Amino acid sequence: MRLFLKECNAIRGTIPWIAFVVIVIGFYFMNFGFELDNQILQTNARKDVEFETKLMGITIFNEYYKLADNPLISPDEMQDYGDKKVIVPEVTMPNALALLATEYLYERGDYFFAGYSDISGEALYERRGYAHYNKFGFLHNATISDEERAEIAGIIKSCTGLTPEEIYERISDGLAQPLPFVAVDDYRDRVTVDVSYPEFEKMMGRVDEIIGGGSSYAYPYLESQALEPVKYGDRLSEYQSLIHADKVTNAYARYFCDYMGIVIALFAIFVSVNYLLRDRRSKSSELVMPRDISSVRLVVTRYLAAASMAFLPIAAISIIPATKLAAFGQSNGIATDAFAFLKYEVAWLLPTILFVTGVGFIVTILTDTPAAIIIQFVWSYILLIVTPISAPGGISGMGLIVRFNAIGDSGILQEHIGDLVMNRVTYTLLAAVLLLVSVHIFRLKREGRIDIAGKIKHALSSDKNTVQDCPQ
Amino acid sequence: MLFHLIRTQFRIALSKTGAAAILFTAATALYADVRGLDWYASAVVLERFVSLTGLILIASVFLPEQDRGIRELVGAKAFSFNKIIMTRLFLAVAICFLLIAALAFVMMMCGSRFPAGAYIFGAFATALFIGALGFGVSGISGNTIAGYLVAVAYFFMNMMEAPKDSALYLFSLSGGNGYSKPTILIIACAMIALTFAVRALRGSGKRGAGILR
Incomplete structure (x- = not known):
């Protein structure tokens, strides 16, 4: 435990982790936080409104909200209930x-x-x-x-x-x-x-x-x-499902996980790769290699520290919407689920964190380069483009990024819950495999039996003088 | 002498990232299937995909000095470290431009229709901007991973929620006009100049890349 806390502390002070926290905060407000605030405000105002959010004089959020766009408002308060795409x-x-x-x-x-x-x-x-x-x-x-x-x-x-x-x-x-x-x-x-x-x-x-x-x-x-x-009856059943089945917070937790899954898939890799390359940068890997600590203990502790530090900002920022929705529920007589965000984060986002951290560990331990960043980034970028934004397409495939860009639709989730569970369990198991292989590679490196990084370096340079060749 | 400097620096700093950038560009051509694209699809390929070669090549210019051994060795040399960085930067920018131009040429040969000059300039401006952003953060903080992270974050902010009429918008070619490209090109050059200025003020140009965590 002491080693784990020490490793967490080491990550906490790094620039990429601080930048990751800033990105999580920025992404939260740009894609989720402002929208939630505006929906709660509109629920109190009960009319179509135009919201504009400015930061240092620059408009960063500007949207015209019809009552029909706000899932928190009962259909009894609306004149029309919007349109939907259908096959007629x-x-x-x-x-x-x-x-x-x-x-x-x-x-x-x-x-x-x-x-x-x-x-x-x-x-x-x-x-x-x-x-x-x-x-x-x-x-x-x-x-x-x-x-x-x-x-x-x-x-x-x-x-x-x-x-x-x-x-x-x-x-x-x-x-x-x-x-x-x-x-x-x-x-x-x-x-x-x-x-x-x-x-x-x-x-x-x-x-x-x-x-x-x-x-x-x-x-x-x-x-x-x-x-x-949209018919009144359909809208009413959607609203009732949001209030009773989802207790509001569960629906918003899914929407939160939809956006935060993107942040994790794209950016969590930077935290683990930077952390592992830190030893190489400071030349302390030579000191770590012969230490009297087992490879399993060292790699697993570091892995858990990196995954925990990627999960921490997400869990911390979700306290904001959870608190706001609890207050909203209390003032409107709606029962909410205090642990909804935490439940969804663990089941939905943690497998992504574990897998991405695993990719970071295996590639970085193997090559001693930031190659994992490029691999994970390119893969996630393509996934982000090809994954359908909404359910059912967004939750029924085997992609790392799970999309559910809707507040509500719990019926669709129930229909495809088997696919989603299969997806998340698969990535958790793959993460465990990546971790085991990382431990094995680390052990072989410690014993001096493999040196992939050295081989890459050697293959790319025709002579051994590199920096020394620079003109005086 | 100059040829020797270029060859050495290419081998030290750009052989791996250059290979990755070429691989990435070739893979883009394959998975985007660049045959017979119209103006919009061509803009997407060039400014939202191949422009990432700027990130791979330019943001990693300081990467070799992340290794403490190399940093100390470079710091002990009498020659200007900034001169070395300028050489690498020039090579990285040139390779980036050539890759974008090469892919644009291949796309046109495969029947895609777009104004080549404007599109190459536009994609290169985006590539230089995100590369310069990564270069700046990396050069000032001494942490290349942080440079990558900030540049990628800005790239994605533009993809997700950025105002499309902003002068700093990265993807204006897809809107059919490319209005922001001259501005981002100028700002990219300013960021590179600022990085050298900050490093000169801190004296890091003579003693190798400063290192944070």
Whole structure:
């Protein structure tokens, strides 16, 4: 315990740990804290409001809040309950086919939509293909072969009895070029669909396959084709679920974990890598290696210290929303869960911390370089782009970053709780494996049986004189 | 003499990070699938991905002196440490620019459509800015990891919540205009100059990188 506290104390004074704490605080307020404050204030004001938060004269948060956007307000206080994206066959099908006909003509080169760059004046904002996202989340405009083009025209014809040109004529309202994103318009009066929804879905699946996946014609983008007003009953059940099932704090704890998971995946690595490289920087690794302490005890203690010091600022800052929501609950007669944030942090965020710290340990002990930072950073950056922001996509995969960008939706969480538990347990076990391998590598290094860092250094330099070569 | 200095410094400070930057750029070209991108997708690849080579190359210029042995050795030499750092910095910036230009060229060869000059300049400005931010923090604090951390944090702040009309916004090419690029390029140069000035005032230019924790 004494060694553990000593190691924690050593991390506490490092610049990267202090910077990590500052990032946690900044990220908390920018993405969560100001929003929570404003929602509580609006609940008391009971009207649409515009919130502006300034720091040293610079606007850092400015948002217009409708009552419908605030989950803390009962639907009885609202005039309308907002809109939601849905699949309504009679709207989704004509809208999707109108978009497909337009993209068909863009891709064939009959039309294109162009905007002009402020930089060069060139026509840049143009589309000459089917918009789709590749598996890494990059937007592409797909072009296809003549056979595939004919197949898509056939699909459009069998769904509507019309050619793409005829559909385009009906939806373009005499404009030379229709707007590029027609998805939210309602074309049901102009495009009649003659197939059932399951047949339509099957054909759109084939279209998506031809385009290369990630197009507007498959989940989740097909859902963007129709908007529907939220009904009073739905909104009321959401509100009741927030108040009774989630006791408010559980829903906000999930939202908090959504953002803090990003901070941990991207930045916690700096704490552990800096901590381990400290010995090398100060040349004390030569002193540590022959010490009379077992490799297991030394590495495990250091690992626990690094993980604890990454977890500490997150746990500490969550006291702020937990306290505010407890006070809100008390003044509005709502029962809250005092330990909601801590529970979610341990179950949801701690596995990420353990895994990231494990990556930091294994790579740094092996190479004596900050390579772990680049590996973890690039991986997390890509994950952040490809992971769906909301449930169910955000919690059902095996990604390190778990996303749940919603206040409420406890029903979706319950449906996918098995996936989430599997994900978190897997990363905890992987973290344990990384730790064991780190201990083994450290032991081998201590015994002088491996020296990867030396080999890398040797491989990259053709002679042994490096700094000594500098001109006098 | 000059060639010898460049070769030595490249080997000491840029061989590993240079290899990592080349690998990262090549990987970006592969996973982003740079064939037939439009202006927006091209801007995303260049300013939100390949600009990170600035972080890898420029922010790590002080890295070798994080090792106490090298630091003491450098500190004992009579030549100006700042001259060494300038040489490394020049090499890092040049490699960064070449990588961005090379990828832009490959993208155009693969049918992507964007104004090459403006995009290369814009992506390079972003790369230099985050690199200079990391370089500054690293040079002043004596801790390269802290330099990386601050630069990455600023990069992500821009991705998540930054006001899109700010003069310090890193990703204005994706908005179709690139209005902030000249400003961030000038500020990047100012940060580099300031780092040298602070180090000169503290006398660290002669005795190697000062070290904090």
